[in-house]
Amino acid sequence: MIITKPRDWARIQANLESIGARRVFLMGCGQCATVAHTGGEEELREAAARLEGAGIEVTGRTVGEVTCHLNGTKLESRKHQAAIDAADAVLVLACGAGVQTTADAIPKPVFPGLESLFLGTVIRNGIFEERCQTCGDCVLDKTAGICPVTTCPKGLLNGPCGGMWDGMCEVLTDRECTHVRIRKRLSDQGRAGKGTLAPKDFSTALKPGSVNIRERKAE
Amino acid sequence: MGRFRDMLEAGEFVITGEIAPPKGADLTPMHASVDLLAPHCDALNVTDNQGASLHLASLAASKAILDRGIEPIFQQTCRDRNRLALQSDLLAAWSLGLENVLIVTGDDPRAGDHPNAKGVFDLDSTQLAQVAVGLNEGHDMTGRELEGATGFYIGGAMFPEAEPWDVQLARTEQKMEAGIRFFQTQAVFDIGKLERAVEALRPLGAKLIAGVLVLRSPRVIDFVNNHLAGLMIPDAIAERIRGAENPAEEAIRLASEQVREIRQIADGVHVMPLGLDRAIGRILGEEE
Numbered sequence: 074m075i076i077t078k079p080r081d082w083a084r085i086q087a088n089l090e091s092i093g094a095r096r097v098f099l100m101g102c103g104q105c106a107t108v109a110h111t112g113g114e115e116e117l118r119e120a121a122a123r124l125e126g127a128g129i130e131v132t133g134r135t136v137g138e139v140t141c142h143l144n145g146t147k148l149e150s151r152k153h154q155a156a157i158d159a160a161d162a163v164l165v166l167a168c169g170a171g172v173q174t175t176a177d178a179i180p181k182p183v184f185p186g187l188e189s190l191f192l193g194t195v196i197r198n199g200i201f202e203e204r205c206q207t208c209g210d211c212v213l214d215k216t217a218g219i220c221p222v223t224t225c226p227k228g229l230l231n232g233p234c235g236g237m238w239d240g241m242c243e244v245l246t247d248r249e250c251t252h253v254r255i256r257k258r259l260s261d262q263g264r265a266g267k268g269t270l271a272p273k274d275f276s277t278a279l280k281p282g283s284v285n286i287r288e289r290k291a292e
Numbered sequence: 293m294g295r296f297r298d299m300l301e302a303g304e305f306v307i308t309g310e311i312a313p314p315k316g317a318d319l320t321p322m323h324a325s326v327d328l329l330a331p332h333c334d335a336l337n338v339t340d341n342q343g344a345s346l347h348l349a350s351l352a353a354s355k356a357i358l359d360r361g362i363e364p365i366f367q368q369t370c371r372d373r374n375r376l377a378l379q380s381d382l383l384a385a386w387s388l389g390l391e392n393v394l395i396v397t398g399d400d401p402r403a404g405d406h407p408n409a410k411g412v413f414d415l416d417s418t419q420l421a422q423v424a425v426g427l428n429e430g431h432d433m434t435g436r437e438l439e440g441a442t443g444f445y446i447g448g449a450m451f452p453e454a455e456p457w458d459v460q461l462a463r464t465e466q467k468m469e470a471g472i473r474f475f476q477t478q479a480v481f482d483i484g485k486l487e488r489a490v491e492a493l494r495p496l497g498a499k500l501i502a503g504v505l506v507l508r509s510p511r512v513i514d515f516v517n518n519h520l521a522g523l524m525i526p527d528a529i530a531e532r533i534r535g536a537e538n539p540a541e542e543a544i545r546l547a548s549e550q551v552r553e554i555r556q557i558a559d560g561v562h563v564m565p566l567g568l569d570r571a572i573g574r575i576l577g578e579e580e
Contacts, residue, residue: 226400227371227411231418233463234397235449235478236521240456243521244400253459269466272375272419272433 074105075168076201077112077187085164086127088184094161097124098153099134099186100146100175102167107136110199111187112166120166120186132159140171146178157181209277215267217258222273225251230270294391296335296363297445300474300499306560307576308365308476308501309333312342313353326357328569332576335363337394337476337562341372343519344404351381355388365447365476366390369398374414375423375433382427386442394447394476395420399521418470421446425471448472451522452480452489452502461492468498476562479505479516481526483553490557501560504550506568506575507543510534540568547575 089097099117106112114136121131133156137149150157157163163179165172166186176183191203206223212230213220222228226244232252236243240253259266299306309329314322329336336357340350354364366385373381385393397417401409415423423433430441448467454460464475475493480486480502490500505523507513513530516523529546536542547563554561565572573579 226402227397227413227416229397229413229416231416231463231466232397233454233459234417234522235451235454236399237451237454237459238522238524240459244402250459252463253456256459256462266462269418269422269470272415275414 074108074193074195075170076190076193076203077106077109077168078190079111079116080186080188082123085184085186089129089162089164092162092182094129094182096130096132096160096162098132098157098160098163098181099124100140100149100163100165100167100171101134101136102140102171103136103138104140106140106167106171106187108195109201112136112140112171116166120164124164132156137167137171137175140165140167141174143174143177146171146174150175150179207278207282208273208275209282210274212270212273215270216255217262217264217267219251219255219258221251221255230273294445296365296392299334300501300559303559305555306334306501307332308335308337308560308562309572310337310339310562310564311353311357311364312339313348313350315345315347317348319348319353319356322353323356323360325569326360326362329563329565329572330360330362332572332578333362333563334560335365335392337365337367340367340369340396340398341404342399344371344399344401344406344409346405351385351388351390354385354390358389363392364390365392365394367394367396368420369396370413370415370417370420371398371401371411374412378415378420379423379427379432382424382442382444383438386427386444391443392445392447393424394449395424395472396449403519403521417448418467421448421467421470421472445474446472447474447476449478450475450489450493450500451478452486452500453478453482454522457488461489464489464493464498465496468493468496472498474499474501474559476501477503478523479503479564480550480554481529483550483557486554487557494559499559501562502554502558503562503564504547504554504575505564506547506566506571507533508540508566508568509543510539512543512566544568544571544574548577551576 101112101117117134124131133153135153139145162182164184164186165175168189172185192205193201194204233250237250242248242250338350338354350367354366357364395417401411424446427442430438450464533539551561
């Protein structure tokens with residue numbers, strides 16, 4: 074899931090002030106931002122209280138089912154048409170994809186209420202760790218299901234680097250070195266070493282990514 | 293030139309020193325250091341933005357040292373350049389007459405003086421060694437033919453004291469398979485572990501040049517323990533320097549003892565004098 078954190082309140086206020094917004098509609102997201110405790114019902118309630126405390130009227134709020142889904146967000150906005158019409162701006166407590174989808178669905182100034190951080194795993198409720206760079210050139214088959222591109226701070230495919238100390242990472246000194254973990258897990262599973270991995274194909278990660286499975290089906 | 297390679301490959305004990313290019317465009321202080329070290333060394337390593345902190349490029353500094361008739365070991369990290377820049381800098385190095393290259397990963401930018409920099413790491417050190425071998429064979433990393441091949445003597449880093457040792461050994465073997473011919477090590481404090489590394493790697497044909505760091509003051513010890521990745525100074529050694537009446541003199545004595553031991557074990561010694569350049573003769577046991 075996409076892990077987010079609250080955006081600095083002063084930046085949000087400055088964004089709203091920049092267009093003189095006095096009335097705001099709040100949009101959350103029922104998926105990742107709800108799980109991350111950044112854009113669910115509770116966080117929207119808190120944001121509304123904070124905005125009203127700052128003298129800004131909240132015309133309405135909703136937690137979209139999947140805010141990054143364009144048609145879903147259009148539908149959701151129609152359900153709240155009057156409240157949105159009454160607002161000067163929409164503040165979105167969702168990831169950057171959710172913000173952009175909302176901006177496409179609603180012809181009003183739309184501002185981000187969160188910072189998007191990474192694609193992560195929920196270790197436990199409220200504890201998230203980055204696990205995937207969405208690089209389009211997966212090496213997890215060779216690395217025992219541990220991504221060196223993401224979990225090695227230097228993103229080395231072949232390691233460890235010279236900074237490893239007692240099996241621990243040079244940069245994140247409280248974590249075991251990714252390359253030590255890979256080697257251990259391969260060995261525990263009776264698998265051969267991963268060998269030397271070739272340089273990554275970064276052309277697969279060129280921005281912006283785009284997929285059309287309708288075209289794929291037509292082929 | 294090519295003396296460094298010839299000596300190592302002939303089994304002669306080599307001595308290398310380390311030069312940090314200046315933070316700035318004035319090469320005068322660097323040359324002062326070169327003039328002190330060079331008479332005692334077979335080659336001088338020229339670091340590449342060491343500690344992830346900005347310095348004049350190793351390429352230019354290596355060439356400046358070569359122009360003074362001293363054989364440089366051009367260091368290249370994977371941190372600051374992508375595969376295009378790494379290859380073009382290697383081609384540039386060869387065209388300038390630089391024959392030795394030491395390929396390392398590079399410290400993380402967060403450890404240096406530009407902590408907000410993007411670490412590139414497009415290639416890792418193993419992959420860059422493979423690329424350098426390709427340039428020697430006359431092709432770039434996509435396999436396209438070059439107008440003029442290089443002929444680098446390719447080195448890498450290894451860490452005799454690293455644990456788990458099986459991981460470090462496998463990593464070093466991987467670097468050898470990639471085409472690395474000689475290794476310069478992180479500073480060695482445990483001679484037993486240096487012996488372990490030499491015993492494992494010499495049969496595979498690796499040349500091992502063991503590092504000696506001159507721990508000239510308690511402040512240096514604290515810096516190494518707190519800021520230098522992959523290195524911890526054992527308590528007994530730290531106490532010896534801290535407890536000395538003259539820490540710098542004690543550090544020189546300690547380094548000279550280490551050099552004496554290393555001469556019996558490794559293929560060479562790499563001296564990092566940390567400013568005590570004037571003591572290089574004593575560290576190497578050439579002067580009293």
